[in-house]
Amino acid sequence: MNDDFQRDEPLADHLADTGKVVAIRPQGSRATGIVLLLGAMIFTIATVVILVLPAPPAETPDVDTNDAITNEVIALPTQPPVNTDTQQIEQQPTQAPIIAQPTLDPAQIASFLSQPPAQSVAASSGSAFQFVRNTYNPFTIIPDRPRTEVIEYEIQDGDTIFSIAERYGLKPESIAWANDRSIIGGLRPGRQINILPVDGAYWTVPSEQTIADIAAQFRVDPYAIIDSEFNDLFGATPETSLPTGTQVVVPGGEAEVITWTARVETRGGEDNSTSGAQNSSVSGGQVNFEPGDPGSCGWVDNPGNPGAWSYPMNPGSYQWTRGYSSYHTGVDLAASPGAPVFAANGGTVVFAGWNTYGYGNTVVLVHGSFMTLYAHMSAINVGCGQYVNAGQVVGAVGSTGNSSGAHLHFEIRFNNITQDPTYTLPF
Numbered sequence: 001m002n003d004d005f006q007r008d009e010p011l012a013d014h015l016a017d018t019g020k021v022v023a024i025r026p027q028g029s030r031a032t033g034i035v036l037l038l039g040a041m042i043f044t045i046a047t048v049v050i051l052v053l054p055a056p057p058a059e060t061p062d063v064d065t066n067d068a069i070t071n072e073v074i075a076l077p078t079q080p081p082v083n084t085d086t087q088q089i090e091q092q093p094t095q096a097p098i099i100a101q102p103t104l105d106p107a108q109i110a111s112f113l114s115q116p117p118a119q120s121v122a123a124s125s126g127s128a129f130q131f132v133r134n135t136y137n138p139f140t141i142i143p144d145r146p147r148t149e150v151i152e153y154e155i156q157d158g159d160t161i162f163s164i165a166e167r168y169g170l171k172p173e174s175i176a177w178a179n180d181r182s183i184i185g186g187l188r189p190g191r192q193i194n195i196l197p198v199d200g201a202y203w204t205v206p207s208e209q210t211i212a213d214i215a216a217q218f219r220v221d222p223y224a225i226i227d228s229e230f231n232d233l234f235g236a237t238p239e240t241s242l243p244t245g246t247q248v249v250v251p252g253g254e255a256e257v258i259t260w261t262a263r264v265e266t267r268g269g270e271d272n273s274t275s276g277a278q279n280s281s282v283s284g285g286q287v288n289f290e291p292g293d294p295g296s297c298g299w300v301d302n303p304g305n306p307g308a309w310s311y312p313m314n315p316g317s318y319q320w321t322r323g324y325s326s327y328h329t330g331v332d333l334a335a336s337p338g339a340p341v342f343a344a345n346g347g348t349v350v351f352a353g354w355n356t357y358g359y360g361n362t363v364v365l366v367h368g369s370f371m372t373l374y375a376h377m378s379a380i381n382v383g384c385g386q387y388v389n390a391g392q393v394v395g396a397v398g399s400t401g402n403s404s405g406a407h408l409h410f411e412i413r414f415n416n417i418t419q420d421p422t423y424t425l426p427f
Contacts, residue, residue, distance in 0.1 A: 147197040148229060150178070150249065155187045162358030162402040164195075171199050177255040178202035197230055201253035205246040212238035218253030225250055262290040262357060264371075264416045267299070287350050287366045295353025295362055297384030303348050306367035309424055310390045312344045312374060312410050313397075320427060321407060324420040330373065330411035331421050337378055337406040339397040343388045344372045344412070344425070352384050359409065360401020363394045373411040376403040 153164065165172045178194040178201065194202055201218050215222040215238070222238035225231060230249040233240070242248065268285040286299045318333035343365060350371075351364035359375035363382060378398025382388055399406045412421045421427070 149197060150202060151195050152192045153195050155189050155191045155193060157189050159187050160356050160358050166402065168195050170196065174199045196249060198251050201250040201255050203248045203250055205242050205244055207244050208241050210239055210241050211236060214248060218250045218255060220250060220253050224252060264289050265291060289350040289364050293356055295351050295355055297350050297352065300348055300350045300385055302366050303387060304368040306370050307346045307390060309345055311425060312342055313408060329418040330409050331427060332407045332409055334405065334407040335397045337397055340393050341374050341377060341395045341397060341408055343390055343392045343394050346389045349382050349384055349386045352380055352382055355401065358402030360403060361398060369415055371413040375409040376400050376407060
């Protein structure tokens with residue numbers, strides 16, 4: 001430092017006196033510059049590194065495969081690949097979403113189970129295929145396919161010829177003609193019976209017999225037996241003899257005429273009947289109609305001496321729907337449910353209640369050698385052993401038992417043999 005420069009002398013005065021130019025540097029300026037330079041270099045290097053290095057792949061969320069399936073749609077994220085040649089992002093197809101299966105809550109299941117099975121459209125239209133409800137799995141619908149062979153059925157409590165026939169879509173006669181005729185008198189639970197795949201007869205050849213003879217016996221064409229898918233007889237002729245013990249399905253075949261009559265027991269009394277006379281009667285004695293059935297009254301006194309006949313329903317209150325035949329042992333009079341049913345003659349009640357033969361709620365009156373039967377009723381107005389007069393209300397029209405609609409099934413029996421009611425009452 002120059003001698004002429006005094007520490008306490010003002011700097012401006014000194015410069016003016018000497019005419020020298022002095023560069024003044026603040027203290028620490030060199031260190032500050034070095035720090036700034038290093039910071040700039042570090043920032044530059046970091047920027048280059050960020051631009052050069054590839055971006056890390058997107059993180060895929062974990063999916064717990066043990067989670068319960070719900071109705072939500074889960075979309076899994078995807079990372080589109082980078083084309084290293086063009087540095088352009090290619091569009092990837094969208095992954096199909098995972099769609100959960102619908103479920104039923106307990107309330108819906110209970111609602112379905114509480115609904116009774118409805119008749120299918122196919123069944124009502126007569127189609128060979130129909131949809132039925134499987135009672136073991138109510139949510140499974142299965143086709144009821146035509147049977148191709150004879151099956152065996154074990155009789156259950158409460159079964160009747162009519163109920164079994166209805167269950168398998170057959171006529172009652174087809175059940176009888178496929179089995180030992182003893183089943184007509186009564187079905188014993190536990191017994192096995194044959195059920196045909198179609199209406200007809202089932203024949204076991206007692207001794208060597210030609211197909212033509214079997215066809216004549218059941219009143220069908222021989223080729224109905226030969227061409228039937230239920231018999232292994234393709235290539236046979238009407239003259240072909242079948243060995244003893246061969247079992248043959250006869251589609252459409254008819255055996256003996258079967259009259260569906262209830263079992264009636266009598267004891268005592270004097271028969272004053274004259275053959276064919278409408279006024280014949282039995283004096284005294286007792287009658288037991290369908291013993292063992294729920295509605296049977298047991299042994300009941302027979303009053304005898306039938307009086308004048310009257311109609312079981314008011315004329316004009318019913319519609320004639322079916323007449324008497326060997327397969328239908330009475331007449332059917334369709335009417336409104338609850339319409340009154342009257343006694344056709346004076347007599348004693350020998351049956352009042354449920355009949356397992358297919359008649360449902362039934363009343364039977366005995367009038368000497370005659371009996372009258374009133375079936376399918378919705379109500380019964382008389383009791384066992386009661387004497388009723390002609391025209392007295394015995395019940396009401398219904399559709400119980402083996403019935404397809406509200407009607408009265410009315411029978412007249414003479415010496416327990418059914419006869420056409422129009423012989424007695426000109427309906």
